[in-house]
Amino acid sequence: MMSEPILSVSSVEKSFVLHLRDGARLPVVSGAGFELHPGECVALGGPSGAGKSSLLKMVYGNYRIDAGHIVVRDGDESIDVASCAPRRLMKLRATTMGYVSQFLRVIPRVGALDVVAEPLIGDGIPREEATGRAGALLARLNLPERLWSLPPATFSGGEQQRVNIARGLIAHRPLLLMDEPTASLDAANRQVVIGLIEEKKRAGVAILGIFHDAEVREAVCDRVIDVTEFAKAA
Amino acid sequence: MNAHMSDRLASDDAPLLVAEGLGKNYGTRIGCRDVSLEVFPGEVLAVVGESGSGKSTLLGLLSTELAASAGRVSYRMRDGELRDLAGLGPAERRLLMRTDWGFVRQNPADGLRMAVSAGGNVGERLMAVGWRHYGKIREEATDWLGRVEIAADRIDDDPRAFSGGMRQRLQIARNLVTKPRLVFMDEPTGGLDVSVQARLLDLIRSLVSEMGLAVVIVTHDLAVARLLSHRMVVMRHGRVIETGLTDQVLDDPREPYTQLLVSSVLAA
Numbered sequence: 073m074m075s076e077p078i079l080s081v082s083s084v085e086k087s088f089v090l091h092l093r094d095g096a097r098l099p100v101v102s103g104a105g106f107e108l109h110p111g112e113c114v115a116l117g118g119p120s121g122a123g124k125s126s127l128l129k130m131v132y133g134n135y136r137i138d139a140g141h142i143v144v145r146d147g148d149e150s151i152d153v154a155s156c157a158p159r160r161l162m163k164l165r166a167t168t169m170g171y172v173s174q175f176l177r178v179i180p181r182v183g184a185l186d187v188v189a190e191p192l193i194g195d196g197i198p199r200e201e202a203t204g205r206a207g208a209l210l211a212r213l214n215l216p217e218r219l220w221s222l223p224p225a226t227f228s229g230g231e232q233q234r235v236n237i238a239r240g241l242i243a244h245r246p247l248l249l250m251d252e253p254t255a256s257l258d259a260a261n262r263q264v265v266i267g268l269i270e271e272k273k274r275a276g277v278a279i280l281g282i283f284h285d286a287e288v289r290e291a292v293c294d295r296v297i298d299v300t301e302f303a304k305a306a
Numbered sequence: 307m308n309a310h311m312s313d314r315l316a317s318d319d320a321p322l323l324v325a326e327g328l329g330k331n332y333g334t335r336i337g338c339r340d341v342s343l344e345v346f347p348g349e350v351l352a353v354v355g356e357s358g359s360g361k362s363t364l365l366g367l368l369s370t371e372l373a374a375s376a377g378r379v380s381y382r383m384r385d386g387e388l389r390d391l392a393g394l395g396p397a398e399r400r401l402l403m404r405t406d407w408g409f410v411r412q413n414p415a416d417g418l419r420m421a422v423s424a425g426g427n428v429g430e431r432l433m434a435v436g437w438r439h440y441g442k443i444r445e446e447a448t449d450w451l452g453r454v455e456i457a458a459d460r461i462d463d464d465p466r467a468f469s470g471g472m473r474q475r476l477q478i479a480r481n482l483v484t485k486p487r488l489v490f491m492d493e494p495t496g497g498l499d500v501s502v503q504a505r506l507l508d509l510i511r512s513l514v515s516e517m518g519l520a521v522v523i524v525t526h527d528l529a530v531a532r533l534l535s536h537r538m539v540v541m542r543h544g545r546v547i548e549t550g551l552t553d554q555v556l557d558d559p560r561e562p563y564t565q566l567l568v569s570s571v572l573a574a
Binding site (some may be wrong): 088089092129134158159161181223 | 537
């Protein structure tokens with residue numbers, strides 16, 4: 073690929089030190105390195121426990137790393153997630169790097185429509201337009217309209233996941249991290265998510281994700297990075 | 307979680323409050339020592355730690371309610387100038403507290419005037435910043451009671467007749483009515499029932515983001531910190547032992563004490 077990478081991961085090392093377990097050291101990855109370019113979707117592969125989710129969290133800056141660089145291109149700037157100031161990372165997340173987690177973190181009393189619209193409102197889009205687009209996306213994900221005004225705490229796993237996906241995909245972020253976005257979805261909704269991911273790719277968004285579902289992975293992913301390569305050394 | 311967060315983060319790179327080498331001794335006992343931190347506009351900073359870790363002392367020092375034994379606190383005034391708060395005269399400091407700052411206390415009785423009506427509690431702050439027209443003050447107070455979900459027909463009741471949750475919401479209205487830029491909160495949900503807490507947290511969360519407030523919130527409840535704050539400092543024995551984005555500190559705690567704190571709660 074000729075384009076400049078949006079994400080460059082190099083020589084990343086991470087272990088957890090468990091102080092409550094007499095300082096036991098739990099290695100996660102060592103020498104992890106790869107690049108991601110605009111418009112491509114790359115899967116992190118490997119068995120459970122290989123460090124796929126951890127690696128995703130390191131890229132998002134949620135887990136801190138012991139060595140290496142995680143450089144994200146933010147417009148004209150290159151920001152190293154591993155060493156930038158916390159406020160710079162907040163800005164990077166607000167504008168450039170989105171994260172679709174496996175589970176929705178429910179906020180008491182906030183209805184599904186507002187949960188989904190929030191990233192757009194954060195971008196400065198008027199509330200009416202933001203909720204309109206949120207509704208359209210929830211409808212596309214087959215979430216019944218009678219649920220839209222309700223806080224998702226009482227929703228089923230699949231319903232919560234669809235709210236979560238809608239929230240994660242509604243705003244434009246050039247780099248998207250996705251942790252098993254289709255784990256609890258039925259076949260019809262998996263197809264909707266595949267369509268949404270394809271649209272993101274066509275818009276030039278780079279996606280790094282964990283896709284256990286073979287159907288989804290084959291449909292959207294351009295290549296797979298084997299995380300066990302990084303675990304071996306760790 | 308904040309409206310126009312990206313704009314705000316981009317344009318407001320000058321800190322609002324700066325603490326440098328802040329310390330406080332109570333006789334030979336150390337309340338807090340060598341604390342340096344910055345609070346930026348529109349940002350919620352949580353100070354967490356156990357009882358006795360020095361977090362309330364730190365809040366007292368930042369808000370100049372306590373005199374520091376060491377270090378200093380500076381604040382960016384509305385004219386853009388960063389000023390050492392120890393250099394302000396008493397009148398200047400009082401004005402700052404009434405106009406630019408709020409302080410929400412754990413016990414509403416410490417932050418409200420319990421024998422004054424709900425409307426009076428809110429209106430008093432407006433009068434302190436120069437509002438004189440009774441009808442307008444009452445109108446603004448009614449509006450603020452509504453924003454904190456207190457029915458308009460309770461405006462003439464005094465807070466002694468209110469439940470704990472209502473009193474706390476009234477205290478928030480009293481603090482926010484003058485549109486401060488910086489609000490200190492000391493365990494604002496402590497001592498409330500869980501259901502009442504959730505309502506209060508949601509209210510604080512939405513008001514903070516709508517108004518673009520900077521907040522320093524002291525809490526021992528990590529779930530409260532998770533929900534409300536962008537950044538976090540962890541205190542132990544009067545010192546800051548770990549800092550970072552709230553999700554970093556809670557999901558990947560590094561210090562033994564922080565790991566203990568995080569692992570001691572059921573779900574944060």
